[in-house]
Amino acid sequence: MAKILYTGINQLVESQDPDSSLLDISLQNQIPHLHECGGNGRCTTCRIRVIEGHQNMSPRTAIERETAHLRRWDPSIRLACQSHINGDVKIQRLVWASAEVNKLQLETIPDGEAELRSIATIFCDMRDFTRITSQHMHYDLAHMLNRFYTVLGDPILMNNGIIYQYVGDEIIGIFGTSGGSREKNCQDAVRAALGMQYAIERLNRFELKDFDTKFRIGIGINFGRAFVGHLGHPKHRQFTVLGDPINVASRIQGCTKEAGATILISNSILKSLPKDSLKIGKSFSKQLAGKDFETELFEVTGFTKPDMNLELQSSLDLILQNEERFAMRFYENVFVKAPGVRALFKNDMAAQGRLLTHMLGGIVYSLSRPEYLVMGLKALGKSHERYGVRPEYYPVVEEVLLETIREELGDMYTPELGEAWKQALHFITEQMTNWKAEKQTEHAGA
Numbered sequence: 126m127a128k129i130l131y132t133g134i135n136q137l138v139e140s141q142d143p144d145s146s147l148l149d150i151s152l153q154n155q156i157p158h159l160h161e162c163g164g165n166g167r168c169t170t171c172r173i174r175v176i177e178g179h180q181n182m183s184p185r186t187a188i189e190r191e192t193a194h195l196r197r198w199d200p201s202i203r204l205a206c207q208s209h210i211n212g213d214v215k216i217q218r219l220v221w222a223s224a225e226v227n228k229l230q231l232e233t234i235p236d237g238e239a240e241l242r243s244i245a246t247i248f249c250d251m252r253d254f255t256r257i258t259s260q261h262m263h264y265d266l267a268h269m270l271n272r273f274y275t276v277l278g279d280p281i282l283m284n285n286g287i288i289y290q291y292v293g294d295e296i297i298g299i300f301g302t303s304g305g306s307r308e309k310n311c312q313d314a315v316r317a318a319l320g321m322q323y324a325i326e327r328l329n330r331f332e333l334k335d336f337d338t339k340f341r342i343g344i345g346i347n348f349g350r351a352f353v354g355h356l357g358h359p360k361h362r363q364f365t366v367l368g369d370p371i372n373v374a375s376r377i378q379g380c381t382k383e384a385g386a387t388i389l390i391s392n393s394i395l396k397s398l399p400k401d402s403l404k405i406g407k408s409f410s411k412q413l414a415g416k417d418f419e420t421e422l423f424e425v426t427g428f429t430k431p432d433m434n435l436e437l438q439s440s441l442d443l444i445l446q447n448e449e450r451f452a453m454r455f456y457e458n459v460f461v462k463a464p465g466v467r468a469l470f471k472n473d474m475a476a477q478g479r480l481l482t483h484m485l486g487g488i489v490y491s492l493s494r495p496e497y498l499v500m501g502l503k504a505l506g507k508s509h510e511r512y513g514v515r516p517e518y519y520p521v522v523e524e525v526l527l528e529t530i531r532e533e534l535g536d537m538y539t540p541e542l543g544e545a546w547k548q549a550l551h552f553i554t555e556q557m558t559n560w561k562a563e564k565q566t567e568h569a570g571a
């Protein structure tokens with residue numbers, strides 16, 4: 126029998142099964158452990174640091190060797206889904222929250238040199254920052270600014286973007302540092318901008334009412350090739366993005382106030398997206414500083430069709446504002462509707478609730494990385510078969526999850542939100558169940 130000590134939570138667990146990976150052992154013991162690609166060695170979110178017991182770890186698999194080489198990991202960093210143990214180990218999970226996942230992209234960017242990459246850039250500026258700072262006490266201001274940066278940062282992180290910098294009252298987000306199609310990177314950036322607009326409206330309405338303040342923002346978005354790299358003094362290299370498209374995004378942002386628009390995009394963004402997919406308000410041409418020609422700018426007020434990802438992203442924090450209550454309501458309702466499934470739950474229900482809400486939140490963050498999400502959901506479906514979950518239980522769970530989401534949203538519920546969550550839950554359960562049909566088709570074809 127091997128013992129695994131998880132530092133951080135200081136939990137000791139035991140494993141008898143040499144075929145279980147370290148990730149399997151975490152899940153069997155209800156320890157939250159991110160595993161976006163479902164244990165396929167692709168996403169690196171399950172990474173751990175082995176603190177003691179290196180000699181008891183299995184050698185790296187081929188896929189792990191490749192990842193470790195690309196990301197220049199030292200030997201103590203391992204993928205939990207690719208590692209087995211034959212003795213005691215002490216480990217530390219390295220990625221704790223879905224919001225941290227995008228940053229992992231930066232490890233694939235070379236040190237000391239810059240590469241040209243096609244990226245979409247968002248510049249978001251707080252209007253009247255000086256007036257706001259002069260009107261509030263430092264303590265209140267720090268609180269408000271922290272909330273401001275959080276609610277504006279989340280939409281960047283949920284759309285596979287990286288928060289590149291805070292410059293005073295400005296946030297800069299970039300999309301596409303690890304590749305991805307031009308359309309996807311631009312769509313991610315526009316969705317993030319719309320998410321930011323929505324988040325600020327909500328912050329003003331609910332949280333800043335008592336401070337008698339309203340934040341207003343201006344956002345400029347541009348697409349183009351820029352140099353991306355870790356540059357600087359050899360002892361202090363920083364992730365850096367350089368190039369004209371970045372400066373242009375900043376200047377586009379500078380036009381928002383005068384134009385009376387919250388979000389302005391360049392033609393390079395507009396033409397990257399499917400025709401007529403954006404609601405465009407004003408459009409005009411402007412000579413931006415440093416340019417000897419006019420640039421066409423377009424105000425974006427929304428997507429023409431409801432966007433499932435945007436709806437889900439902008440309602441997630443409302444739904445999970447009290448995760449424990451959400452999980453409790455959900456399981457109570459499931460057991461009323463399908464009393465037979467109660468017996469399948471053999472472990473602690475409070476911990477199970479945390480795993481469920483952790484997974485739902487993780488799914489919303491992974492929507493912008495669909496290739497990993499699908500792998501992860503198939504793996505989740507396979508483990509559900511092992512838990513004794515039969516296909517006919519899925520529609521019940523889907524229905525109850527939807528009801529619970531509606532209850533948690535309360536007054537904020539809209540038919541568009543309901544439809545987006547319905548579509549999403551259907552997609553999730555379809556991926557969790559259809560791996561079997563795919564397997565049968567593969568066998569039939571072989």
Ligand code: HEM
Pocket residue numbers: 152466469470471472473477480481484485505508509512514515518519522526550553554557
């Ligand atoms: C939207 C679909 C679902 C999601 C996102 C989901 C999520 C999860 C998660 C995250 C776990 C923790 C263990 C792991 O990660 O493997 C889990 C365990 C489990 N789920 Fe689900 N689940 C879903 C559907 C269902 C359905 C339809 C049932 C049937 C009643 C079910 C029954 C169980 C059981 C029995 C366990 C193991 C509990 C234990 O260890 O005591 N789940 N689920």
Ligand code: FES
Pocket residue numbers: 159160161162163164165166167168169170171172204205206207
């Ligand atoms: S790499 Fe281990 S779960 Fe994705």
